[in-house]
Amino acid sequence: MSSSSSSTKDQAALVESSKRAAAFQAVADHLLPSYTRIGVGSGSTVVYVVEAIAALGPSVTDSMTFYPTGAQSEALIEAANLRLQYINKLAPADQLDVAFDGADEVDADLNLIKGGGACLWQEKVVATAARNFVCVADFRKLSDRLGKAWKKGIPIEVLPIAAPRVLGELRAMGARDPQIRSGLPGKAGALVTDNGMWIIDAPFAPLRLPSDEGEAAEGEWTVDALADRLIKIPGVAEIGLFSGKNGLEVASGAQKPVAAYFGMADGTVEVRKAAAAAS
Known part of the structure; x- marks a missing residue:
């Protein structure tokens, strides 16, 4: 095996381990046992979010219902033997307790670019239906301004x-x-x-x-x-x-996350928290 192919494999493994670390910490911090309605987004990082949720065991998850943003997250929920429901079945007066999703880029104010996987509409519907939206990503998605790291548009x-x-x-x-x-x-x-x-x-x-x-x-x-x-x-x-207000600033309809978790290249997880509403 050439050194370049070995290096590529090492980098890929590093990225996957960083995603997993961020997902497990985000779930540990934001999925309370009392929660009953949880949104599950799309993308490669969400694979580890569902893994972290399933690892809590049936004693925790059997009282929970999970709402996907598309076919991929629907399949992940079913494969983990978690209870599946669709966002159109959520009563207008109800909210999800929390929603977990990834991002293509996150800026210094926790604005997001999403939609690299083409599920942006469903992702926004689920995120804005949640009291708290939590973003999970790896170090490559961290940026000071949107459009600097994500060049695809x-x-x-x-x-x-x-x-x-x-x-x-x-x-x-x-x-x-x-x-x-x-x-x-x-x-x-x-x-x-x-x-x-x-x-x-x-x-x-x-x-x-x-x-x-x-x-x-x-x-x-x-x-x-x-x-x-x-x-x-x-x-x-x-x-x-995904911009505007976060769930600490408005009671419903927030597009920005209350926190973003980034798995870093050194194995740590960096957490960036949103600002609360001004008093």
């Missing part, structure tokens, strides 16, 4: 017939070569989401935070301003920016 779920016009709007807003996501290698043409929509990936300049000083250059956006503008484009169903 902000995932945007769109109505197929509107896609050409949405692309035009995005270019006018400063997006750098936005593209309809391909379904290859499994499917020719555009990727089709669980909702029958397409995904556009729209790269922008790194997104500014309110704390950033100086004038914004042409084509630069703050996270919240871009999120507000994108969701108002006709034909856009949902966007992969």
Whole structure:
């Protein structure tokens, strides 16, 4: 085996172990035995979240019901012999106690880019239905500004017939070569989401935070301003920016996590906690 292939395998193993460490600590800190309704997101890190939940044993999990964000998390829940239910069965007056999900990138204010796996719409529905949303990721997802580490662009779920016009709007807003996501290698043409929509990936300049000083250059956006503008484009169903308030600031509808857990390259777990509402 060559040294380069050995190094690649070592790096892959490091990433997986970091994901697992973050997932187990997040579950230990945020899944209280009294909880009965739990959201389960999508992505490679969530595999370890479900493993950590199942490791608690039936004496804890038998009183819990788990709500997936898509086919992958549904399969994980069933394979772990956990009770499955769907978010459309949750009464409007009820909330999930907690939801665990990953991210493609997390900035210094705990804004997220999500949707690399094309489940962003369901992920946002589940996250905003939870009293507490907890993000679990590895060290590669940690960034000071969205768009610095995740170069593929902000995932945007769109109505197929509107896609050409949405692309035009995005270019006018400063997006750098936005593209309809391909379904290859499994499917020719555009990727089709669980909702029958397409995904556009729209790269922008790194997104500014309110704390950033100086004038914004042409084509630069703050996270919240871009999120507000994108969701108002006709034909856009949902966007992969999770921004605004967290569950400590609002009683319901929070898109940002109350905490983000990052498995680090040295084997430790870094925890970043959200700010509470101002008094």
